[in-house]
Amino acid sequence: MAVGIVIVSHSARLAEGVAELAGQMSMGEVTIAVAGGTDDGSIGTSIDKVTAALQKAANPEGTLVLLDLGSAVMVAEMALEMLDPQERERVLISTAPLVEGAVLAAVEASAGSTLQEVAEAANNGHEMPKGKHR
Amino acid sequence: MAVGIVIVSHSARLAEGVAELAGQMSMGEVTIAVAGGTDDGSIGTSIDKVTAALQKAANPEGTLVLLDLGSAVMVAEMALEMLDPQERERVLISTAPLVEGAVLAAVEASAGSTLQEVAEAANNGHEMPKGKHR
Amino acid sequence: MPVTNETILQWLQRSAQVLHENNAYLTELDSAIGDADHGSNMDRGFNAVITKIADMQEADIGTLLKTVGTTLVSTVGGASGPLYGTAFLRAGMATTGKKALETADIVAMFEAAVEGVKARGKAQAGEKTMLDALIPAIEAGKQAQLEQVDIPELLKRMAASAASGMQSTIGLTATKGRASYLGERSVGHQDPGATSSWLIVQALADTVAS
């Protein structure tokens, strides 16, 4: 099984868009679960959505959580604290840029890499070339 | 008038989500135009959508274009080449991470900053703290 | 006269009411240095709280406060959700099983809450957050405890310190949360979270005074 990915965003559309873009690169081999927006559909985060997404993406290889803004870290951390310790150990919260990190993480995860490798791949999102050509 | 922002993404939902998130921070003071997906609504980019977004966000202070993936650079550059030279000079393509860059650019633009300052603010998106606490 | 579970219920109801009345004000503060939702976030959260605690007249204070915490975490939707959520959860843990709080319990309850906010937000005093209202409040509370004043007076002093701490945020540069995206431009604006924190502490002082 491939490392799972959780996308936490303040916007439901943003989370779904990231999952759709990253999912294109992993050909359905990677579970990309989303937690976007609040429970009532406004802009914000929802611990219940994060918890559900963590459950959906949970697997023996681990899960990488990517976030849109710093304030989503707190809700993600609270959701992690609610997991039992073995599960919690298999989850990493990434500091990578959301979109770029998710695409690279999806590519890496679909290759069967470890959680650590997927997390490192996501961090390469900082260097994703966008016009500054190598 | 504030510097305009154009969000180019392969996914329509992603582009709209980014605009919604960044727009929350600029309180309607900044035009954030989106170009997401292809003309027929599938995943990809559309030069016509980019051109329309550039027109919508065009203003004397300039426009910052943010992209999701490197392959969007080419379509953005072709759209720029179709502008007349004075307009083209007022547009910058950012290498910043899309979501983080757009939020910081929106904040900076709403403060009445110059295009150069808005572009620099977007680049600070790389350092947006997400759990690695300062 | 100790603070009973009934007092706590009244405090929570008063907080909900005050936050509802200040919805537009808090949102206005948040629109200057944030995303213009702190009022609606807090109103939504405390509205859910009063529904949740409506039938909890018999519950002890710890149970009551933990319920508030989990409800806020689930419903606020902003950074203040995990922060106030953690604050009330920790306050609940510090008051487990109690149906009445003496001075020391009140101070311990607030101290636990403030430590929870610090841990959750990895923040400290002077970063232009709710902590700049809460830390002066707990310091005033400890000082009042040393001076052995009665509970209404202790809470009055805590609320007054929260208010001046809140005002002090105007001069501060934000280094945590969304307001930090503004950098130096955050100076000159009062922090919305510090304001809601003051409102909540004030609501307790007012509940006990009346």
Place this chain on the structure above:
Amino acid sequence: MPVTNETILQWLQRSAQVLHENNAYLTELDSAIGDADHGSNMDRGFNAVITKIADMQEADIGTLLKTVGTTLVSTVGGASGPLYGTAFLRAGMATTGKKALETADIVAMFEAAVEGVKARGKAQAGEKTMLDALIPAIEAGKQAQLEQVDIPELLKRMAASAASGMQSTIGLTATKGRASYLGERSVGHQDPGATSSWLIVQALADTVAS
């Protein structure tokens, strides 16, 4: 026998047909090192092209190719859109006003196209892109021109070189486009864009041969 505007029209129609037939194949190649859309991108683009050029029997070759370029840019939706769009636009500029192409015109047309792809994609040979089919093709074309072979033979050699260039991409590591996200893992897979480039060059050789 020169290549006429009629030949070019037939080439474009044949390209559309071949790309349509190879839609699934190109997408399969793209699914290994990309996002599984190169087949549908090219099919959509060339489908729009044949609609656009349906009534252009009287148009000169430059006008025809420029129309192809703008149509592809507007309809392909992937990285290959601006790339093939630029290629055909530059090819059109190199053949402005012409209703027939001699050997030198054909070589100049392809050279302009390949330079366009290089400029648009900021790429060069060996980066596992369509250029790894196109650059060998234009080199073979220039060599054939020196050897003064006839146009069908020249195009046959160009197509053969495009094919072997395409095959060479299997051993390359991608450093441009989405496939570069795979790094070393892109080795072992044939580049979809190099494959469509070969199909298009082959279609011209076949059109002229028949």
